[in-house]
Amino acid sequence: MPDLEKLREAVIQGNWKAAAAVTQAAIDEGVAPLTVVNCLIPAMDEVGRLFECEEYFVPEMLLSARAMKASMELIRPLLAAAGTEPVGRVVIGTVKGDLHDIGKNLVASMLEGGGFEVIDLGADVAPERFIEAVTTRKANLVALSALLTVTMPSMKTTIDALQAAGVREKVKVMVGGAPVNEQYATSIGADGYSESAGGAVALARKLVAA
C-alpha cells in the first residue's frame, strides 16, 4: 500500500516528481482517486498555512502547487470517469483595460491547488468573455482582478454585464487587486473580496458552499 504520507510530504516540499511517482503507485495499487484527493487538499492547505505565517514565500507555494498538479493530472481522468465534480469551477481574469496578471496568476494557482477547476481567461478580459466562459463551462464562481484605479470600474461593468446576460444568479463573484477593498467590493455588487492569494482560496470555498 503506497504511503500517502509521502505524497503529502512531496506536495509540501514542492517535489513534483515524487508526487507523481507516489500517485502513480497509488493508482496502480487501486487506491480510490478520492482518497488521493483527500490527501492532496489538506497538504495544500498546510502549504497555504505556511505561506500565511510567512514560513513559505510564493516560489515554495507554487512549487507545491506544481506537485499537486502533477498528481491531479494522473487522478483527474479517474475522477471524471467516476463522475466526481471539482470543489468548484472558477472563471478568473484581469478585467478589461488592465494588463497586470501576476496576482491573478497566483490566485489561479492557489485555487487549482485548492481543488478548483480553473478557467483562466488571462488579462484585459472583456465582460463578454466572462459571460461566455460562465455559460459554456458551467462555472459557479467568477474571480475578477484589477491593479489600476482606472480599471477598477471594469469590475462593476463586468458584474453588470453578468446581470444583463441573466447569469449573475448562477455564480458568485469575488474580486481582488491592490486598489480594491471590501467597501468597494460591496459597492459594486461583488459577493466577496480577498486581500491575499491565500485568503482567496478560503473565500472561494465559502462562496461555493453558500
Added chain:
Amino acid sequence: MIYAELAIPEVSRLVFGRAPKPVACGFGLTIGAGQVYPEVNFTLPAITIDGVNWNQVLTHYEEMARNIVKRAVSLRVPGIVLEFELLPAMTSTPQWGAEITALLHRHLSEAHEKHGLACALRVTPTDIRDQSKPPRLRSGEAVEQLKRSFELCIQAGADIMSIESVGGKEIHDAGLMYGDVRSLAFALGVLAPRDMAWLWGEITRMCSGSKAVAGGDTACGFANTAMQLAHQKMLPEVLAAVVRSMSAVRSLVAFEQGAVGPSKDCAYEGPVIKALTGCPISMEGKSAACAHFSPVGNIAAAMCDLWSNESVQNVRLLSGNAPEVFTEVLAYDCRLMNAAAASGGALALQRWLIDSDEHLSPQAAVLSPRATIRIATAIAKADSHYHATVNAGLAAVGLLRESVDAGTLNLNRKEAVWLDRIDSDLQALPGNEGSLVNEMRDLHAGVFDPASYAL
C-alpha cells in the same frame, strides 16, 4: 558593451544634484548641473477613460497642472519637471495622449513666461506591446500605436521622452514567481537588452531633430515588481535586491542607443546608470509613498538629480488636491538637498540618507554609492549584456554576504537560505549565452516570441 569604464569611478563624486553630463531641456532647465529638482508625477482618480467622459479627463489634467504650477511658483522652486505617464487607453489612442501633452506644455510655457519658472515636461507612453500572448514586440498594431504615440507627443511639446518597457517581462514574471534564477538571467541578460536595443534605437531616432530628449527607461516591470512582491512577503528581499542589481544592465542599453537622461523616476537602478554613463537620473523614495511603500525611502535620494513622487491621484486631501500637496513635499525635500550642497554639506547629508536605510534591508544595501560603484564595475568588466547581468547579480550577492559577515546587515533564516540558493544558481549559469538560450527556448516555448528578440 559600450561602457567599459565608469564615468564616475569615485564614491565621493557620486552625489545628488551633479552629473558629468547635465541635460538641458524644456524651458530653461538643466538637470544635473548642481541642483536637485522635483519631478511631480500625477494621474487620474478612478475614472473610465473613453470618448464619452473625455472632457472630464481633460478637466482633471487642467486642474492638476494649474495646482502644481501654483505651488511650485509659491514655493519659488528653482526648477521643476512634470511627468505625464500615459494610461494604456491614451497610448492606444495616440491623439488622446498628445492632447494632454499639449495641455501640460501650455501650462509650463505660460509658467515660464509669466513667472520665469524653469521647467520641463516628461512624457511616458505605456508599453502596450505585451497585449498579445506571446508579446509581439517589433511589429503589429500595438507597436504602430506606440510609435505614433511617441511621434504625436513629441510634436505636442514633450521635452523628455521615456517608457517603462517590458521586453522580457513575460519570462521574468514566471522567473520571479518560481524563484528561478536561470529564467531571470535569461529575461534580464538576453531578452530585455535585445528589446531595449531595438526599442531605444527607434525612440532616439524619433527624438532626433526635435526638441525632445530621449530620457531613459526603467526596470520597473522587473525589479519594482520584485520589490513590491517582497514587500508583500511573497518573495525574499534578497531576491529583490539581486534582481535590482541585475536589472541595471537592460536599463543601461537605452544609453548605449543614445538616451541622455534623466532616466525614469522608478528606475532604482539609476545610480548604476549614472556611475557608468555620467548622465543624470531621476529617483523616488519616501515621497513616493503615495504610490507604493519601499525599504529605500531615504537612500534612494543619495544620488538623484530629479526627485519624484512616482504617481499620485487627483484626489482632495485636507490641505489641497494631492498633486499640489506632493509638489510641496518634493519641493521641500529638494530645498534641503540644495541647501546642503550650497553650503558644502552634500556628502554629509548623503551620509545620513545612506546610514538611515543601508543596514535595515538588503534592497537598501545594494543602493549605497559604494555598492553602486562595485556593481557598475562588475558590469563594465563584462563582454556582453548576458555576462554583465550575471556579474551584477554575483556582485550583489557578494556585497550582501560581506555585510552579513560584518554584522552590518541582519538576515533571518529564510532570507539566508535564499541568498545561498541565489548564489549557487548564479554560479551554475552557463558561460555560453547560446546554451542558456537553447535551454530557455524549450522551457518557455510559446511564452515568448523569439522573432521579437531577433533570436
